[in-house]
Amino acid sequence: MWYYEKKLQYPVRVSKCDVQMAKFLTEQYGGADGELAAALRYLNQRYTVPDKIIGVLNDIGTEELAHLEMIATMVYKLTKDATPDDLKKAGLGAHYANHDKALYFENAGGVPFTATYFTAKGDPIADLYEDIAAEEKARSTYQWLINMTDDTDLIDSLTFLREREIIHSQRFLECVEILKEERDRKKIF
Amino acid sequence: MNTFRKTYKPFIGPFDPCPPMKVKSYETPPQLYMGFQPYNLPQFPNLQTALKHGTLWPALFAPYENPYRKGGA
Numbered sequence: 001m002w003y004y005e006k007k008l009q010y011p012v013r014v015s016k017c018d019v020q021m022a023k024f025l026t027e028q029y030g031g032a033d034g035e036l037a038a039a040l041r042y043l044n045q046r047y048t049v050p051d052k053i054i055g056v057l058n059d060i061g062t063e064e065l066a067h068l069e070m071i072a073t074m075v076y077k078l079t080k081d082a083t084p085d086d087l088k089k090a091g092l093g094a095h096y097a098n099h100d101k102a103l104y105f106e107n108a109g110g111v112p113f114t115a116t117y118f119t120a121k122g123d124p125i126a127d128l129y130e131d132i133a134a135e136e137k138a139r140s141t142y143q144w145l146i147n148m149t150d151d152t153d154l155i156d157s158l159t160f161l162r163e164r165e166i167i168h169s170q171r172f173l174e175c176v177e178i179l180k181e182e183r184d185r186k187k188i189f
Numbered sequence: 190m191n192t193f194r195k196t197y198k199p200f201i202g203p204f205d206p207c208p209p210m211k212v213k214s215y216e217t218p219p220q221l222y223m224g225f226q227p228y229n230l231p232q233f234p235n236l237q238t239a240l241k242h243g244t245l246w247p248a249l250f251a252p253y254e255n256p257y258r259k260g261g262a
Contacts, residue, residue, distance in 0.1 A: 010240065143216065147255045159253055163243030166251055170220035177225050 030105030039064035
């Protein structure tokens with residue numbers, strides 16, 4: 001189970017009225033390499049990996065949910081005061097027609113979220129390598145998002161999220177090392 | 190210390206339609222080089238600073254700036 005703390009992991013401020021950025025940020029909300037896919041992937045893998053690395057998947061999967069909340073906050077702040085006309089101009093007319101301003105798990109192109117974005121192979125090495133790749137892909141998405149805005153407050157939050165991807169990648173790389181069980185062992189070949 | 194960004198000069202064809210980007214770049218953050226994180230790595234002086242950086246350890250902090258700003262990579 002989880003305990004909920006009613007605050008964001010890192011502050012989210014948006015200082016520029018840029019509705020189109022909300023559309024782009026949606027990639028990290030319901031996209032293939034987004035926070036939802038990450039959280040579900042790791043939390044699901046917990047059951048079938050060696051005991052030593054369950055905790056890492058648990059912690060990182062949980063943190064991804066905190067990141068999901070941050071992205072949702074950004075999207076909400078950028079769209080809450082937009083008129084239907086503003087949304088149309090920002091390329092969100094189709095979204096408005098279907099969802100009003102409700103957030104929806106879709107990618108930046110409007111494709112709905114699907115479980116096929118991630119897998120669970122059952123082989124710990126294969127699954128961890130997917131996790132590492134997922135972190136690097138999410139890191140790149142944050143870079144491309146940062147490259148598309150000049151809102152320094154938004155960039156600040158996105159930079160934090162990007163750094164977390166780096167740390168998660170480091171932890172998954174360490175998980176692989178743990179499973180290889182060669183660490184600290186005197187190697188004689 | 191490793192650099193966080195690498196650059197390369199791609200081939201530029203004589204008949205390409207758009208003005209060329211002469212230098213391209215990609216990111217190489219620190220986890221690529223660290224292996225298993227060593228014990229007792231120095232930490233940021235306080236939690237506020239650590240939160241701001243998104244990590245407890247300066248050795249794992251990778252700054253990022255838009256490479257297209259200030260006239261490209």
